[in-house]
Amino acid sequence: MRDVCVIGLGLIGGSLLRAASAAGREAWGASASPVDAAGFDVSTDVEAALRRAAEQDALVVLAVPLPAVRDVLRQVGSCAPNCLVTDVTSVKSPVLAAARSAVPDARFVGGHPMAGTAESGWAAGNEALFRGAAWVTCVEDDTDLGAWAEVARLALDVGAHVVPLTAAAHDEAVARISHLPHLFAEVLATIGAQGGPVALALAAGSFTDGTRVAGTRPELVRAMTEGNRDALLPVLDEALGRLGAMRGSLASTGGLAATIKSGHEGAQALAHWRAQTASGIRLDLTAPDARAGLRAVGDRGGRITAITEDVAIGEVL
Amino acid sequence: MRDVCVIGLGLIGGSLLRAASAAGREAWGASASPVDAAGFDVSTDVEAALRRAAEQDALVVLAVPLPAVRDVLRQVGSCAPNCLVTDVTSVKSPVLAAARSAVPDARFVGGHPMAGTAESGWAAGNEALFRGAAWVTCVEDDTDLGAWAEVARLALDVGAHVVPLTAAAHDEAVARISHLPHLFAEVLATIGAQGGPVALALAAGSFTDGTRVAGTRPELVRAMTEGNRDALLPVLDEALGRLGAMRGSLASTGGLAATIKSGHEGAQALAHWRAQTASGIRLDLTAPDARAGLRAVGDRGGRITAITEDVAIGEVL
Structure with missing residues (x-):
């Protein structure tokens, strides 16, 4: 070792x-x-x-x-x-x-x-x-x-x-599932606090969950979000586009069905994902296409769980 | 009774x-x-x-x-x-x-x-x-x-x-601490799911916390958010304004310090609020200014914990 x-x-x-x-x-x-x-x-x-x-x-x-x-x-x-x-x-x-x-x-x-x-x-x-x-x-x-x-x-x-x-695939994914959630939590915490004592007194589950990571040390949040600027900007624009369309729909027809249906399906996708059964895979690390094979495991949401000699052993969903 | x-x-x-x-x-x-x-x-x-x-x-x-x-x-x-x-x-x-x-x-x-x-x-x-x-x-x-x-x-x-x-004070506060968090959770869940298997496989604490209430039945989320449209629209505009300013700052100077500092202070405000010691109060419900007295308790984030005869007993922070 x-x-x-x-x-x-x-x-x-x-x-x-x-x-x-x-x-x-x-x-x-x-x-x-x-x-x-x-x-x-x-x-x-x-x-x-x-x-x-x-x-x-x-x-x-x-x-x-x-x-x-x-x-x-x-x-x-x-x-x-x-x-x-x-x-x-x-x-x-x-x-x-x-x-x-x-x-x-x-x-x-x-x-x-x-x-x-x-x-x-x-x-x-x-x-x-x-x-x-x-x-x-x-x-x-x-x-x-x-x-x-x-x-x-x-x-x-x-x-x-x-x-x-790849570094690029990592950065795009964490922009979605870590950096955007951190920034949403910061904005939610600010808007809750702007509501003064009434808002703080009524804050319960959805606010506590949604703002939990706003308690992270500011310099850590800055380092990760500012450091991932290139991957984060398009994800932030996607979020602003969805929020803007939602705002327009609420102001005009009063309806939020599309936003809420899509979000609920997203939450179910995560739950289904986590409930899947994995299949085992083995990859020869000396094969000419080993890099592509490894990346295919990651791209499918899979993982490597052991390495013996020149073989990577893992699972994909 | x-x-x-x-x-x-x-x-x-x-x-x-x-x-x-x-x-x-x-x-x-x-x-x-x-x-x-x-x-x-x-x-x-x-x-x-x-x-x-x-x-x-x-x-x-x-x-x-x-x-x-x-x-x-x-x-x-x-x-x-x-x-x-x-x-x-x-x-x-x-x-x-x-x-x-x-x-x-x-x-x-x-x-x-x-x-x-x-x-x-x-x-x-x-x-x-x-x-x-x-x-x-x-x-x-x-x-x-x-x-x-x-x-x-x-x-x-x-x-x-x-x-x-008042009904108006309630609706303004829940727009901040419940309805906006629900809508942010829906958008986060959609954006995470759009990231496919890589994003779902890497999703951990911040994403799980930030999307938890996106699992709520869609008709319940629609009823509360669409029903509170008048109070929710200005809060949504406040959120869009903050997110838009943040996006502009990330794109131009690359800095997110203002957003993150403000959010961290908001999170601390909630933590400090919850750690305060309350003082007891008593209100005569037959007094001419009893309505104003009760509302002042709520507006300060206080609560009524008992009612005996015509006296409301409670605490404020």
Whole structure:
């Protein structure tokens, strides 16, 4: 099992350091600001941690916030230019572009564990954070599948399942199912608060559910939404188009049937999706069309659940 | 304790019939379609139930869906024109207007228990549904406070607390904290489903929370949102204005700081609101300014928790 060097020791990085250690790997970490991580091998010397990664041929995991990724990639380029590198940030295309320019010799594979809580920081982390979570692991046309398999094995080792997607497919999907929901929650919270004490006193289930993620730290929401601007803008326009048509219909005929029917069908689609039975699949990672095969699994909403030798084992719905 | 006649035996009406009976009141009900309500005094003869209400001077509770309220009010006008009447529908101004024209002699007091589940029908009801819920009980300039106290006592008897508001204040607040959240959930569910299998496979916390109420039966969402059109349109315009400004900012500077800061403050305002300590208040219901006093409690987000003789006891924050 390859050693793991985690740069950035917040909620995700801190949980990954714990989980990789618990899985029996040699793992160390560094972050610019000190953390109280008794029992773990951590420091504030990022460059020393990266030089050790180069010596031990470790997998380097970038777990810093998106705005800091470019600077850390530059440090990787100077201290560990030939290492395997992955990241855990919530937007994949901008990180891929930055990695291609900063560390051309590194074998970079983008990643995104779909796990998190409203809390943050080392103290909020725990080794079980990734159990049962989807971990998107990017497959581009030029992805080294050996490197991809190393990143996927780490995700599997810490209890996640792996979803192979291109960076672009990931970013489009999370704009729909994470970034837009966050922005809707922010607007709902503002409009509720504008209603003053009466609105706050009457707020119940639909408002509490609809605004829950507005409690997330603003800098985290900014990093993910602003960082995914290219994929988010068309989704936001789709939402504005639907809301505008709805507003027009309410003002003219008074009817909201089309909006509500469509939304209810969407909710049922999700429920049906989750109730489906999966079929098993096996993919030879040395086959010439292995990249296309992996991406087809992700595109159908499937997952990889194990990797043995050169075979990826998973399921599709 | 005044007898109770419940017209409409779905989730809310059925739960109220059970809860009023459990509180020791004589209670009977009727609904146009038969329900399997062994042990309860129910029938499909709405007019007979209303004539009995007239004979026993009962409190008549309209628990039919909003689109059916006008027809039932007409039946009340012919069978029980002098009874106390209240309702439990989710929009208050249209019902008040309908009651004023259909039953001018009845003492009508609008009501809205803020309780419910995604389920519906008699079988989904239970006598504990209203425990701990806010029950808006309308106070207009011409409201008979004797009638108001009778409706409030029923709400208190079944475990709710009473929030005194005008119909207009209620409708404005629920547009913000219930109807807009429902419509946002419908649009989010549609946009998620448009993302196909990848989006459905990656959907997690923020999407599940943000779309939960899109699972509500479409006819219920239509009734409450379309029925509250006058109060909902300006709130929808406020939302569209904020979303449009946000879109412009993301497209031009790439920044979403203002939207996210405001939403986070809104979420904190709700959390702080819920953490406050209440102070007790007492209101003499026979005082000349009693209506204004009650409305001031509701306008400050307060509640009435008991009524003894002619005194309303409650708390404000």
